[in-house]
Amino acid sequence: MVGLVRKREAEASTEKNGHKRLKSIATSSFILHSYAKLPDLNEYPQGKSEPLDIFVWGTGSMCELGLGPKSKEVKRPRLNPLLTSEVLGDTKIVDFSVGGMHVLALDGKGRLWSWGGNDSGVLGRDTSQAKEVLRDADGAEDDDDEDGELNEEESTPKLVENLPEIKGSKIVQVSATDNLSAVLYDNGDVYAWGCFRCNEGLLGFLRDEIKLQRTPLKIKELKNIVQLAGGKDHLLALDAKGIVYAWGNGQQFQLGRRVIERHRFRTLEPQQFGLYNIKYIASGDFHCFAIDHDYQVFAWGLNQYGQCALTDVNGELEDGSLITKPTLIPALSNKKIVKIVSGEHHALALTDSGDVFSWGRYDMKEVGIPKDKLPESTFKDAHGQPRSVPVPTKLIFGVGEKEVKIKEIGTGSHHSFAITDDGFVYAWGFADTYGPGLGPLEEDVEKPERIVNTATKYYDIQLIDAGGQFSVSGGVKISDEDEAEDRIDKYDEIDGKD
Numbered sequence: 001m002v003g004l005v006r007k008r009e010a011e012a013s014t015e016k017n018g019h020k021r022l023k024s025i026a027t028s029s030f031i032l033h034s035y036a037k038l039p040d041l042n043e044y045p046q047g048k049s050e051p052l053d054i055f056v057w058g059t060g061s062m063c064e065l066g067l068g069p070k071s072k073e074v075k076r077p078r079l080n081p082l083l084t085s086e087v088l089g090d091t092k093i094v095d096f097s098v099g100g101m102h103v104l105a106l107d108g109k110g111r112l113w114s115w116g117g118n119d120s121g122v123l124g125r126d127t128s129q130a131k132e133v134l135r136d137a138d139g140a141e142d143d144d145d146e147d148g149e150l151n152e153e154e155s156t157p158k159l160v161e162n163l164p165e166i167k168g169s170k171i172v173q174v175s176a177t178d179n180l181s182a183v184l185y186d187n188g189d190v191y192a193w194g195c196f197r198c199n200e201g202l203l204g205f206l207r208d209e210i211k212l213q214r215t216p217l218k219i220k221e222l223k224n225i226v227q228l229a230g231g232k233d234h235l236l237a238l239d240a241k242g243i244v245y246a247w248g249n250g251q252q253f254q255l256g257r258r259v260i261e262r263h264r265f266r267t268l269e270p271q272q273f274g275l276y277n278i279k280y281i282a283s284g285d286f287h288c289f290a291i292d293h294d295y296q297v298f299a300w301g302l303n304q305y306g307q308c309a310l311t312d313v314n315g316e317l318e319d320g321s322l323i324t325k326p327t328l329i330p331a332l333s334n335k336k337i338v339k340i341v342s343g344e345h346h347a348l349a350l351t352d353s354g355d356v357f358s359w360g361r362y363d364m365k366e367v368g369i370p371k372d373k374l375p376e377s378t379f380k381d382a383h384g385q386p387r388s389v390p391v392p393t394k395l396i397f398g399v400g401e402k403e404v405k406i407k408e409i410g411t412g413s414h415h416s417f418a419i420t421d422d423g424f425v426y427a428w429g430f431a432d433t434y435g436p437g438l439g440p441l442e443e444d445v446e447k448p449e450r451i452v453n454t455a456t457k458y459y460d461i462q463l464i465d466a467g468g469q470f471s472v473s474g475g476v477k478i479s480d481e482d483e484a485e486d487r488i489d490k491y492d493e494i495d496g497k498d
Contacts, residue, residue, distance in 0.1 A: 024277045024292040025326055031243055031272055041242040041293060042226045042279055044186055047172030050462060050476065051092035051108055054083045055455060058470030059433040062101040063155035065470060066115035070149055075434045076453040077473060082157050083113070098465035098472050099176030100232065100413075104183075105157065110170045112160040112183065118153075120179040121214035122194040124160035127153035162215040164191065177230040180205075180248070183216070188224040188240065191216040196233045196248040196268065203233070203249055208265040221245075221270045232285035232344075237270060244275040244290055252286040252302040253324045275326055284342030285413070290326060291340070297332040297349075300325055305345040306379065306390025307360040317379050317390060331392045332357070343411040348418070349392060354405030356418050357392035364414045365444040368395050368428040373447075397426055397448050398494035412466030418448060423460030423475060424491055425451045433469035450495055458484040 031038075055077035056065045065071055066080055083105065085092050091108035102116025102123060114123040130153035163171075166185055173184040180194035195212045196203040205213040222237055222245060229236040234248030234255060246255040247270040256273035275298070280291040287301030287308050299308035300323045309329045311317055332349060335357070339350040346360030346367055358367045362378070367389050369375075377391040397404035397418065408419040415429030415436050426448035427436035434440070437451050459475035466472065478484040492498050 024296060026274055026276045028272060028274045031276055038241045040240045042240050044226055045172045048095040050094060052462060052474030054080045054093050055473045056080050057437045058435045060470055062117035063150050064101050064116045064467060066103060066157045069152045069155050075439050077437050077456050079455055093474060096472060097174045097176040098467045100178035100468045102176060103472060104174040104176050104181055106171055106174055112163060113157045114160050115157045120194045121212055122181045124181060124193050124216060125158060173228055175228040175230040178232045182228055182235060184225055184228050190219045190222045190225050192219055193217060198249040198251055204268055206268050227281055229281040229283040231283040236281045236283055236288060238278055238281045242277045243272050244278050244281055245270040245272050253322050254286050254288055254301040256300050256326055282340035284347055285344040289340045291337055295334050295336050297329045297337055298326040299323055299329050305361040305388040307345050307347055309359050309392050311390050339409060341409050341411045344413045348409045348411060348416055350406060350409050354421060356395045356406050356409060358395050359389050359392045361388050362386045364430040365446040366414045366416055366429040368416055368448050369393055370447045399496040402494050404494060410464035410466055412471060413468045417464045419461050419464060422487055425461050427451055435466060435469055435471055437471055450491060
């Protein structure tokens with residue numbers, strides 16, 4: 001367990017520019033009783049507006065690819081023809097969020113689209129009336145598609161139903177978890193649908209009276225929200241005053257507080273847990289992060305692979321280890337981290353200068369560090385094999401002779417991405433499901449490799465996200481072909497391919 005000295009250091013009030021600031025970790029009662037007097041620290045988001053062409057790849061046996069009922073597997077990024085401006089009606093997708101097996105996508109007109117598995121009602125629309133397409137028993141003997149076609153309603157992007165039309169307000173963020181969908185409006189309201197699951201199965205949606213919510217419902221406990229961050233089966237929310245709320249499954253302390261079994265349904269109500277002065281939140285499957293206004297970074301939740309970037313006082317890790325409360329991460333604090341993304345057992349952090357740090361589980365190569373470049377802090381098993389990298393380590397892109405700056409990062413459960421400042425994507429990690437987008441590979445990808453394919457070679461990729469076995473990116477086509485070719489030549493040199 002992490003030494004308490006770190007928590008005490010984080011709790012201490014500090015003085016900056018002659019003004020004493022409130023501590024980032026406060027008591028919940030202090031926040032509760034002082035809320036009305038607390039200043040607004042965070043601005044309301046404006047939302048994204050850049051029109052994007054959407055690319056998908058990976059394994060889509062649960063309709064995740066959104067390419068219609070016939071496409072279950074794509075080995076490299078492919079343009080989704082169902083999300084072009086011709087189909088959407090003179091607009092394009094401007095933002096999206098990828099859950100475990102579904103996607104939410106927001107278009108330029110403020111409409112929300114969804115596709116993927118709908119067992120938990122995450123698509124926000126009725127897909128039960130889809131016609132069932134069975135495998136042709138008289139078809140070719142070498143037809144290996146034993147399950148027939150996919151559900152047409154789930155595999156085809158369609159509009160989420162029953163979203164409220166709030167006069168003067170629009171959706172500015174979407175968030176997808178494994179079994180839940182949520183949207184944030186620019187007035188600070190949050191709507192959600194789906195459910196949360198736990199180790200024992202279905203946990204529910206709201207307290208004990210709603211088990212599964214199939215239409216968007218306003219989360220009344222939340223107001224003035226400026227950001228959402230989804231895990232596997234929990235959700236974080238940050239408000240304008242810098243306070244963090246959490247709800248859902250808390251069995252690995254991902255809610256930042258202890259869950260008492262007799263009060264387990266209270267975890268389905270958003271509650272703050274003592275984090276204040278926060279400007280950014282992020283979440284992996286079972287662990288979470290927060291960055292305060294002084295660039296201090298905190299983590300809590302499951303930590304058996306060092307995915308919280310913390311070890312015990314002896315630098316050790318233990319199976320099933322937990323960080324029970326938000327704890328300062330010295331190795332990330334004051335590096336001016338602007339974004340953190342995380343998978344099941346690993347995480348990436350992006351600095352304001354374009355550097356990427358990686359840490360967590362190693363055995364599926366999700367950290368992106370070659371075996372011969374692993375740091376001394378690497379934790380090894382009884383057989384001497386690398387198991388995890390608990391200390392954030394700077395990643396190298398290309399052959400390392402020229403510095404590559406990164407503008408965006410993304411992760412799936414066990415694979416990762418980094419987008420260069422001019423729109424190329426590097427990928428690494430678990431490769432069996434084609435998640436990295438590098439084509440058919442015999443082994444996992446241990447270091448960042450640039451995605452090279454016809455569909456995206458002339459695109460400046462802007463956004464990327466991934467689920468359990470598939471990935472999604474969005475980009476803007478480069479109109480100047482000479483500029484695009486020069487960019488390719490530049491990265492061929494960076495990657496040592498000249």
